[in-house]
Amino acid sequence: MSEPVTVRLTVNGVAHEGRCEPRKLLVDFIREDLGLTGTHVGCEHGICGACTVLINGEAARSCLMLAVQANGAEIATVEGLATGGTLHPLQEAFREHHGLQCGFCTPGMLMTALDLLRVNPQPTEAEIREGISAVLCRCTGYHGIVKAVEAAAKVLVPAKRV
Amino acid sequence: MISRSPSLIGARVTRVEDARLLTGRGRYVADLDAPGAVHVAFVRSPHAAAHVGRIDVTRALAEPGVVACLTAADLAPLARPIRAESRTRGYRATDLGALASGVVRHQGEAVAAVVAESRYVAEDAADLVGVDWEPLPAVTDPRAAAAAGPFVHADLGTNVILEREFRTGEVEPAFRAATLVVADRFRFHRHAAIAMENRACLAAWDTGRGDLTLHSTTQIPGMIRDALADILDLPGHRIRVVAPDVGGGFGMKTILYPEEVAVAAIARRLGRPVKWIGDRREDLLTSSQAWDEQVDAELAVDGVGHILGLRATVLCDVGAYSMYPWTASIEAVQVISFLPGPYRVPAYRGAVQAVATNKAPMGPYRGVGRPVSAFVVEGLLDRAARRLQLDPGEIRRRNFVRPDEAPYRSASGVVWDTATFAECLERACRIADYEGLRRQQQEARAAGRSFGIGIASYVELTGVGSAIPASPGADISTGTEGATVRVDASGTVTATFAIASQGQGHETTLAQVVAGTLGARLGDVRVVHGDTAAGPIGSGTYASRTAVIAGGAAVRAAEAVRDKALVIAAHLLEASASDLDVADGVISVRGAGDRRVTLREVARAAYAAGRRLPHGLEPGLEATRYYDPYFGTASGATHIAVVEIDRAVAAVRLHRYVIAEDCGRVINPLVVEGQTIGGLAQGVGAALLEEVVYDGGGQLLTGTLLDYLVPMATDMPPITVEHLDRPSPSTLGGFRGVGEGGTIGAPAAIANAVSDALAPLGIEITELPITPERLFQLLAVC
Numbered sequence: 021m022s023e024p025v026t027v028r029l030t031v032n033g034v035a036h037e038g039r040c041e042p043r044k045l046l047v048d049f050i051r052e053d054l055g056l057t058g059t060h061v062g063c064e065h066g067i068c069g070a071c072t073v074l075i076n077g078e079a080a081r082s083c084l085m086l087a088v089q090a091n092g093a094e095i096a097t098v099e100g101l102a103t104g105g106t107l108h109p110l111q112e113a114f115r116e117h118h119g120l121q122c123g124f125c126t127p128g129m130l131m132t133a134l135d136l137l138r139v140n141p142q143p144t145e146a147e148i149r150e151g152i153s154a155v156l157c158r159c160t161g162y163h164g165i166v167k168a169v170e171a172a173a174k175v176l177v178p179a180k181r182v
Numbered sequence: 183m184i185s186r187s188p189s190l191i192g193a194r195v196t197r198v199e200d201a202r203l204l205t206g207r208g209r210y211v212a213d214l215d216a217p218g219a220v221h222v223a224f225v226r227s228p229h230a231a232a233h234v235g236r237i238d239v240t241r242a243l244a245e246p247g248v249v250a251c252l253t254a255a256d257l258a259p260l261a262r263p264i265r266a267e268s269r270t271r272g273y274r275a276t277d278l279g280a281l282a283s284g285v286v287r288h289q290g291e292a293v294a295a296v297v298a299e300s301r302y303v304a305e306d307a308a309d310l311v312g313v314d315w316e317p318l319p320a321v322t323d324p325r326a327a328a329a330a331g332p333f334v335h336a337d338l339g340t341n342v343i344l345e346r347e348f349r350t351g352e353v354e355p356a357f358r359a360a361t362l363v364v365a366d367r368f369r370f371h372r373h374a375a376i377a378m379e380n381r382a383c384l385a386a387w388d389t390g391r392g393d394l395t396l397h398s399t400t401q402i403p404g405m406i407r408d409a410l411a412d413i414l415d416l417p418g419h420r421i422r423v424v425a426p427d428v429g430g431g432f433g434m435k436t437i438l439y440p441e442e443v444a445v446a447a448i449a450r451r452l453g454r455p456v457k458w459i460g461d462r463r464e465d466l467l468t469s470s471q472a473w474d475e476q477v478d479a480e481l482a483v484d485g486v487g488h489i490l491g492l493r494a495t496v497l498c499d500v501g502a503y504s505m506y507p508w509t510a511s512i513e514a515v516q517v518i519s520f521l522p523g524p525y526r527v528p529a530y531r532g533a534v535q536a537v538a539t540n541k542a543p544m545g546p547y548r549g550v551g552r553p554v555s556a557f558v559v560e561g562l563l564d565r566a567a568r569r570l571q572l573d574p575g576e577i578r579r580r581n582f583v584r585p586d587e588a589p590y591r592s593a594s595g596v597v598w599d600t601a602t603f604a605e606c607l608e609r610a611c612r613i614a615d616y617e618g619l620r621r622q623q624q625e626a627r628a629a630g631r632s633f634g635i636g637i638a639s640y641v642e643l644t645g646v647g648s649a650i651p652a653s654p655g656a657d658i659s660t661g662t663e664g665a666t667v668r669v670d671a672s673g674t675v676t677a678t679f680a681i682a683s684q685g686q687g688h689e690t691t692l693a694q695v696v697a698g699t700l701g702a703r704l705g706d707v708r709v710v711h712g713d714t715a716a717g718p719i720g721s722g723t724y725a726s727r728t729a730v731i732a733g734g735a736a737v738r739a740a741e742a743v744r745d746k747a748l749v750i751a752a753h754l755l756e757a758s759a760s761d762l763d764v765a766d767g768v769i770s771v772r773g774a775g776d777r778r779v780t781l782r783e784v785a786r787a788a789y790a791a792g793r794r795l796p797h798g799l800e801p802g803l804e805a806t807r808y809y810d811p812y813f814g815t816a817s818g819a820t821h822i823a824v825v826e827i828d829r830a831v832a833a834v835r836l837h838r839y840v841i842a843e844d845c846g847r848v849i850n851p852l853v854v855e856g857q858t859i860g861g862l863a864q865g866v867g868a869a870l871l872e873e874v875v876y877d878g879g880g881q882l883l884t885g886t887l888l889d890y891l892v893p894m895a896t897d898m899p900p901i902t903v904e905h906l907d908r909p910s911p912s913t914l915g916g917f918r919g920v921g922e923g924g925t926i927g928a929p930a931a932i933a934n935a936v937s938d939a940l941a942p943l944g945i946e947i948t949e950l951p952i953t954p955e956r957l958f959q960l961l962a963v964c
């Protein structure tokens with residue numbers, strides 16, 4: 021064990037400071053030290069995407085990063101998506117189109133889809149499939165997820181124009 | 183009579199679970215905290231088979247933060263071995279300790295548990311435990327292992343854990359009389375469930391009360407509680423097993439695992455909560471696996487394609503242990519139980535051998551055996567059709583059990599309560615525009631492309647009642663479930679079940695059944711499940727049984743509550759109960775809508791009692807009812823897969839997929855579609871991608887998700903699913919189970935589509951998954 025280090029980062033707009041071992045994974049820091057258990061761990065080797073969060077606006081796997089590497093970063097997790105009890109349109113679309121069953125992949129899937137829609141606000145179905153292929157879902161067969169992202173894209177684009 | 187809110191059953195309502203799961207507020211085992219909890223890391227065998235010599239824990243214990251290092255000897259006084267008994271003749275049970283002692287029988291089997299203040303420390307210290315391993319020759323080839331030693335369990339003197347045979351009719355004469363016999367050796371490789379949430383558990387021992395609470399990722403809290411009572415020698419009512427939000431199970435989490443026993447025993451020994459969160463490597467090494475059969479099968483038909491006889495010999499590699507509660511028979515026997523499919527098979531012989539090897543144990547997984555039987559029988563039918571120059575649809579039509587023959591006893595003795603098989607086929611062909619697809623195929627072939635269409639029809643028994651145990655011979659009750667429906671004094675309804683959810687949406691669908699039957703508003707019904715302390719007795723969620731059995735219990739309990747509510751309402755309204763209607767939480771006099779009381783007012787009267795209740799009526803407004811569907815009910819479907827083979831890169835491209843299925847009365851189309859397509863995805867994986875690979879020494883070669891490939895979004899085709907919606911005549915509510923079907927049909931349909939595409943080259947698929955490498959080899963010899 022090596023000496024703990026201080027990690028300062030912002031999660032969902034709230035500044036956090038914590039001390040942890042340099043080897044601590046970002047996902048463990050988020051889950052254990054910050055108590056934000058919405059971000060999940062499905063493999064710890066970078067394949068399943070359940071641990072995906074936004075780091076400075078871009079989707080990244082928090083199991084492949086150390087907490088110290090995220091020092092100073094702005095992080096967004098699933099807990100920050102809904103505002104004041106109102107679901108984000110993407111969350112709403114997942115509910116409407118049955119884009120989740122067990123919900124375990126869902127936080128990573130939502131953050132990945134959010135990143136996709138930021139980069140490509142009007143994706144084709146093929147682009148959606150390509151975009152979310154970074155996250156494994158074992159329950160849904162992706163059918164409802166693809167439909168949800170398509171639907172969310174329709175809602176989100178006009179909203180942005182206003 | 184009484185109107186309910188029937189429209190709720192069958193409504194496409196969004197799920198109540200979603201609000202928490204979408205916002206990161208789900209509570210999975212890893213998310214649970216217990217004050218003072220310590221973490222376990224297991225020391226696992228690197229060998230497939232070895233004698234376990236001295237275990238040296240001194241260095242591990244010296245690590246700061248380590249609380250304890252325990253071996254089998256430490257846990258033996260606290261926990262008996264897990265042992266799955268069965269009444270099946272010739273079956274051999276295996277003992278499985280919470281930690282292995284003496285011998286390990288597969289890679290990943292745990293021999294020591296390191297307990298520490300954090301998981302990081304526990305894992306560090308696990309690396310410091312020294313074990314004197316004495317490797318033994320690994321048993322990995324089931325055919326060789328069936329014939330001779332070495333034996334996985336030396337005391338058994340054989341590797342054959344179970345043999346079973348079904349025989350109906352005159353098989354040999356049928357084959358002699360046949361115009362055509364088609365035969366092949368089919369191989370369906372080993373498969374892993376890969377629930378996205380790995381297995382995990384948290385045990386807390388209340389030293390004051392002497393109570394154990396185990397939170398586990400299990401599908402079967404009730405069965406785990408009962409088994410732990412025996413294994414830990416504790417009264418059942420001192421044990422509470424809770425399955426909180428669980429991230430997928432697919433059958434793999436229907437087993438009592440040694441980690442659950444170990445964690446419970448360690449918590450008792452240390453007097454502190456103990457948490458184990460399995461990682462993906464542990465999941466791939468130790469969670470139960472599926473299939474892995476070799477099937478030699480022959481089909482005898484007459485000149486117009488009528489089936490005369492079917493015979494098959496099945497060899498099933500069941501891994502190192504016969505797991506509780508299902509035993510090693512579950513997968514193996516199911517293959518021969520369902521080989522006759524939805525067809526009239528006048529003569530049948532199916533024999534199976536379940537053979538132990540030094541691999542992770544076999545368990546039930548979505549479809550259980552039936553994906554294999556469908557692959558075999560559907561493959562044989564297509565072979566026969568090709569030889570007789572019949573359309574694959576036509577040969578099925580000629581052999582389906584007809585609706586007027588139901589109830590029909592299949593060649594293996596399973597009873598089909600209805601037979602909507604032909605209807606499923608016609609519907610699927612219509613949706614897919616089958617004729618159009620055949621024309622497309624001709625054009626594609628003319629252009630030199632390999633385009634194929636594959637049909638698979640199957641039938642499964644769901645909602646299996648007490649007549650047939652879900653696992654042959656196992657000493658467990660799987661045919662019943664209970665439901666408690668309670669209206670509290672505020673007028674809201676709590677419906678409690680012993681089943682558990684791993685994503686199926688029971689909090690929504692069972693609420694629909696209760697609200698619809700009771701006449702309550704959907705939002706007023708809360709479903710509680712997955713907690714043995716909360717409700718009626720039951721076993722859990724598996725075998726496509728929850729909608730049928732828990733749903734039936736829900737219908738009964740809700741009816742009982744509704745009937746009592748009507749009696750009370752009649753008293754309050756000074757009307758006759760038979761003149762009342764109930765809907766949306768309001769009970770009114772038919773034709774005089776202003777004479778009404780709310781369910782809330784009725785509930786208040788039920789608890790306040792006094793003169794507000796009819797004289798002599800017992801206070802309270804709740805009921806517990808149990809349900810046993812006895813036989814269960816047939817769920818059938820036809821799948822059609824459309825593929826094109828990219829011969830240059832030996833790849834199968836899935837173009838389109840169509841399913842027409844009969845799941846009886848649909849409770850929620852959204853959920854049924856989700857179950858069907860989710861099951862299909864696992865079938866696509868089984869057909870094209872997923873394979874657990876061990877080398878000849880029993881070393882797992884697919885120990886990460888880079889090596890074991892599950893379908894990604896880009897692997898899935900456009901899909902159309904339609905439901906026949908033919909209520910089952912033999913279950914309360916008319917429901918049939920639908921959780922597994924997608925996985926049953928897909929491997930067969932895709933294999934048939936690939937064979938169809940490659941028919942001009944004379945290639946017929948006999949081995950799944952059809953990986954690019956296998957396809958390359960097949961194309962190379964053409």
Ligand code: FES
Pocket residue numbers: 060061062063064065066067068069070071072081082083084
């Ligand atoms: S947990 Fe990070 S990719 Fe799987």
Ligand code: FES
Pocket residue numbers: 119120121122123124125126156157158159160378429430685
């Ligand atoms: S919803 Fe279960 S893994 Fe995606």
